[in-house]
Amino acid sequence: MAAARIAGAATLLSVILPALCAAFSRKLSVELNPGSSSRPPGGDLLHIRALGDNDTLHFLFCSRGAPTLLLVHTNLTSSYVKVNWTLFLSANSSGGLRVEPESGVTGSVALVFTRLLEYRDLNQTGEAAFDAFPPYRLDEVAWSPMTPSGAAARLCGALAGGSVCLDLSAFESEGRAALWPRLLHTANSSQLALRLDGLAARSAGSRFLLELRTLSGAAPLDAVHIRRSIDDEFTPSIFKASEWTSGSDESPAEGRGFVFWKRVAYRRAAPTPEDAVPCRHSEPRPGSGRGSAEVSGLARAFFGADRGDSGLNLSFGLAGEPFYNATAFLSWTVAVGVGRPPADAFSPLVAAVMAAGLGAPLLILLTGGVYVAARKRSASPPGYRPVN
Numbered sequence: 499m500a501a502a503r504i505a506g507a508a509t510l511l512s513v514i515l516p517a518l519c520a521a522f523s524r525k526l527s528v529e530l531n532p533g534s535s536s537r538p539p540g541g542d543l544l545h546i547r548a549l550g551d552n553d554t555l556h557f558l559f560c561s562r563g564a565p566t567l568l569l570v571h572t573n574l575t576s577s578y579v580k581v582n583w584t585l586f587l588s589a590n591s592s593g594g595l596r597v598e599p600e601s602g603v604t605g606s607v608a609l610v611f612t613r614l615l616e617y618r619d620l621n622q623t624g625e626a627a628f629d630a631f632p633p634y635r636l637d638e639v640a641w642s643p644m645t646p647s648g649a650a651a652r653l654c655g656a657l658a659g660g661s662v663c664l665d666l667s668a669f670e671s672e673g674r675a676a677l678w679p680r681l682l683h684t685a686n687s688s689q690l691a692l693r694l695d696g697l698a699a700r701s702a703g704s705r706f707l708l709e710l711r712t713l714s715g716a717a718p719l720d721a722v723h724i725r726r727s728i729d730d731e732f733t734p735s736i737f738k739a740s741e742w743t744s745g746s747d748e749s750p751a752e753g754r755g756f757v758f759w760k761r762v763a764y765r766r767a768a769p770t771p772e773d774a775v776p777c778r779h780s781e782p783r784p785g786s787g788r789g790s791a792e793v794s795g796l797a798r799a800f801f802g803a804d805r806g807d808s809g810l811n812l813s814f815g816l817a818g819e820p821f822y823n824a825t826a827f828l829s830w831t832v833a834v835g836v837g838r839p840p841a842d843a844f845s846p847l848v849a850a851v852m853a854a855g856l857g858a859p860l861l862i863l864l865t866g867g868v869y870v871a872a873r874k875r876s877a878s879p880p881g882y883r884p885v886n
């Protein structure tokens with residue numbers, strides 16, 4: 499009974515709530531290797547154009563070198579991506595990719611997957627201490643050709659006897675991914691899911707670190723803010739999310755880029771809550787940007803070689819946790835966007851449960867009161883009349 503009522507309320511709310519906050523949406527269109535008649539050597543370039551009412555968001559995903567996702571926001575509906583393939587393909591020149599007209603560009607951010615580091619967690623500390631193996635450079639992986647399906651694309655490469663894959667998705671409007679950690683997304687952000695499947699660990703006690711770098715058209719992304727996350731229903735027992743962005747929270751600049759993730763990875767493809775792997779990050783470190791420009795064709799083409807970058811390491815697993823070896827699988831999801839990161843609100847189900855939780859006792863009290871009163875009345879001995 500109660501369950502049915504809660505479920506009923508939940509479906510009702512889940513129908514009403516989205517309708518109430520009339521969702522902002524974008525029109526998506528996808529092109530592979532824009533302006534090129536053939537598949538370029540050394541990696542693909544995917545362009546997802548997300549058209550808003552008065553603005554455009556360009557998502558660019560490239561496997562030329564280290565996998566890179568670039569977002570460029572413009573306040574025009576007519577902006578377009580221009581690739582000079584001669585420049586784009588040459589090993590060390592910048593300016594190969596522009597979003598034009600440049601006067602309309604209000605913000606840009608790029609995330610570069612530079613390296614995967616493996617270390618032996620000797621003393622079960624969960625720290626990358628001393629026994630590190632030679633890192634895997636992700637710009638040296640032979641990435642598979644991209645085949646977009648809708649506004650999504652997968653990039654895979656062979657690594658250490660297994661595979662490393664990145665799944666990119668862009669979205670027309672707000673929603674939540676089906677895969678755990680069921681990250682929230684908006685029309686202004688995209689998601690990338692990383693999977694490390696079947697890598698041959700170099701020790702039985704191996705853990706992995708992922709090295710990431712960001713570049714930005716505005717101030718470098720120099721801080722990671724920890725946010726409380728309240729959607730326990732979607733990501734059981736993970737209460738924190740990390741937001742890598744620039745400057746303080748109080749007055750976010752227009753077009754500010756962000757990289758956002760729940761502090762969890764999973765050690766199985768179809769996980770249960772027990773398969774959660776906590777993840778931590780190191781403090782962002784500023785870099786000259788030469789590192790990014792050297793490994794990422796897209797970062798070099800758009801930002802040039804002299805744009806400062808910011809890098810951090812993400813570690814998967816704490817002391818006492820099973821090692822990578824236990825399942826030989828790890829998945830982690832990250833959102834990249836401009837503006838404000840998607841914020842968790844109470845979900846319809848939580849709202850319904852809260853409403854039911856507050857409403858049900860009240861109902862019980864009321865019906866109980868009426869029942870008791872009725873019984874008292876009928877049970878009163880005949881001839882005995884209340885005083886009033």
Ligand SMILES: *[C@@H]1O[C@H](CO)[C@@H](O)[C@H](O)[C@H]1NC(C)=O
Nearest residue numbers: 522523550551552553573575
């Ligand atoms: C787009 O611009 C028009 C006209 O300038 C304005 O009326 C409208 O509110 C804008 N829409 C959004 C979503 O900003």
Ligand SMILES: *[C@@H]1O[C@H](CO)[C@@H](O)[C@H](O)[C@H]1NC(C)=O
Nearest residue numbers: 581582583584585586593594
């Ligand atoms: C591409 O860039 C090169 C070098 O700057 C230039 O010579 C060439 O004309 C450009 N091509 C196009 C199509 O703009």
Ligand SMILES: *[C@@H]1O[C@H](CO)[C@@H](O)[C@H](O)[C@H]1NC(C)=O
Nearest residue numbers: 587588589590591592792803
């Ligand atoms: C890179 O460009 C610079 C200046 O344009 C040139 O001197 C250098 O030889 C180039 N390096 C390579 C590896 O092409």
Ligand SMILES: *[C@@H]1O[C@H](CO)[C@@H](O)[C@H](O)[C@H]1NC(C)=O
Nearest residue numbers: 572573574600601602603604
């Ligand atoms: C678009 O952005 C540019 C650069 O920030 C700005 O100069 C321009 O006034 C903006 N245009 C509109 C229509 O908002």
Ligand SMILES: *[C@@H]1O[C@H](CO)[C@@H](O)[C@H](O)[C@H]1NC(C)=O
Nearest residue numbers: 620621622623625626627628
């Ligand atoms: C790990 O253990 C070894 C031997 O037990 C010890 O010498 C070393 O200092 C420990 N390292 C850390 C980082 O605790």
Ligand SMILES: *[C@@H]1O[C@H](CO)[C@@H](O)[C@H](O)[C@H]1NC(C)=O
Nearest residue numbers: 522550553684685686837838
């Ligand atoms: C996405 O961007 C558009 C245009 O800048 C803005 O109107 C909208 O509020 C943004 N939506 C979210 C969820 O940030």
Ligand SMILES: *[C@@H]1O[C@H](CO)[C@@H](O)[C@H](O)[C@H]1NC(C)=O
Nearest residue numbers: 698699700701702703823824
């Ligand atoms: C873990 O890795 C080591 C070294 O690669 C290997 O010898 C061992 O059999 C692996 N253990 C499991 C449970 O797969």
Ligand SMILES: *[C@@H]1O[C@H](CO)[C@@H](O)[C@H](O)[C@H]1NC(C)=O
Nearest residue numbers: 615626709780783809810811
């Ligand atoms: C990531 O960790 C490795 C090994 O500890 C270190 O060499 C590298 O500088 C770190 N990268 C960043 C961006 O902090």
